[in-house]
Amino acid sequence: MQTIATLGPSGTYTEQATIQFIHGQALQHEIQYFSSLLKVIDAVGKGCQLGVVPIENFSEGFVSPVLDALAQAQLHIVAEILLPIQFSFVSNEADFDAIKQIYVQFVAKNQCSKFLSQFEHLGMVQTQSNMASLQQLQNNLKNSAAIVPSNAVMTKEFSSKVTDVGDYPNNQTRFVVLSADKHFHVNELTTKANRDGYKTSLVISSGNDSPGALSQILNSFAEHSVNLLSIISRPTCESFGDYWFFIDLEGAINNVNISDAISKIEQDHQVKVLGSYTCV
Numbered sequence: 001m002q003t004i005a006t007l008g009p010s011g012t013y014t015e016q017a018t019i020q021f022i023h024g025q026a027l028q029h030e031i032q033y034f035s036s037l038l039k040v041i042d043a044v045g046k047g048c049q050l051g052v053v054p055i056e057n058f059s060e061g062f063v064s065p066v067l068d069a070l071a072q073a074q075l076h077i078v079a080e081i082l083l084p085i086q087f088s089f090v091s092n093e094a095d096f097d098a099i100k101q102i103y104v105q106f107v108a109k110n111q112c113s114k115f116l117s118q119f120e121h122l123g124m125v126q127t128q129s130n131m132a133s134l135q136q137l138q139n140n141l142k143n144s145a146a147i148v149p150s151n152a153v154m155t156k157e158f159s160s161k162v163t164d165v166g167d168y169p170n171n172q173t174r175f176v177v178l179s180a181d182k183h184f185h186v187n188e189l190t191t192k193a194n195r196d197g198y199k200t201s202l203v204i205s206s207g208n209d210s211p212g213a214l215s216q217i218l219n220s221f222a223e224h225s226v227n228l229l230s231i232i233s234r235p236t237c238e239s240f241g242d243y244w245f246f247i248d249l250e251g252a253i254n255n256v257n258i259s260d261a262i263s264k265i266e267q268d269h270q271v272k273v274l275g276s277y278t279c280v
Contacts, residue, residue: 001028005043005051008033011131011152014040017081017175018052024280036128041069045180050078056174056230057085059167060110062246067234070178070274071203071244077275078184079177080199086171087112087130089162090137090153091145096160101125103133103146112147115165182275198252199229201274204245204265205236217245217265224261226251252276 004022007014010033022029034040037053044051056062070077087108093099101123102116108130109116116124127133130149137146150163206213221228227250233243251258253276262271 002050003030003032003048005040005048006031006033007040007129009131012129014052017083020081021177044075044178051178052175054173055176058172062232067246075178075180076182077176077201077277078179079277079280081175082172085173086150087147087166088150089165090158091160092141092158094159099145100143103127103136105130105133108147112165114167197278198276200249200253200276202247203272205270220261220264224257226258226261
């Protein structure tokens, strides 16, 4: 049985992504809930065989705490899941003027910024998960409201409900499945030389800052006809000017052009392969 670390409490979008992954893999499983994304990541390989975390949102981009943790953790991405994201604003106050505070998850806050701009004068209580926002509202109904997943509340559970409060109607979040075992799911990867639909994620450290370091990395991929899907830099928090580059590539790590490009980059830079995987 696989124990899967998931952001709790039950009902989060991370749990939905976990369930989608489980159904696709027909896994015997047990879901273990954690109160923060960093605790989810830390649990993988320490009592939990797998973990699921959000890594990128359609409008807000990458989730920085997840990238920073993956740069240092000895974990591997083995799959990704895409989920549509829809938020509602709920309260037991029929008169919005009576609302004094709003519970909202720190990522959801930015995804609903246009709607929330009308409440700039109110206190925003940031939470670690969308369901934690709902729970805090249920425990403090008077003069309170929350941004919650639209499917997490019943139609008549609150006297006031505003649906579709996200900034973008086609909002999606990309989740990744993590494993401490780099061979998890590898059998699929080796059955075909060029895997259609595969993505490879890397962390590259430039080491000592030098002119043209990023250009050298990008040129190596271009010379080997490797298509880059995304690139983002994050500070290593060791010294100013020292960065990790998180790069997503189109294709699998065992594609010759990708492995050759990485071999060339490794002559001057440290390369960590987070994994090659598909969307499930």
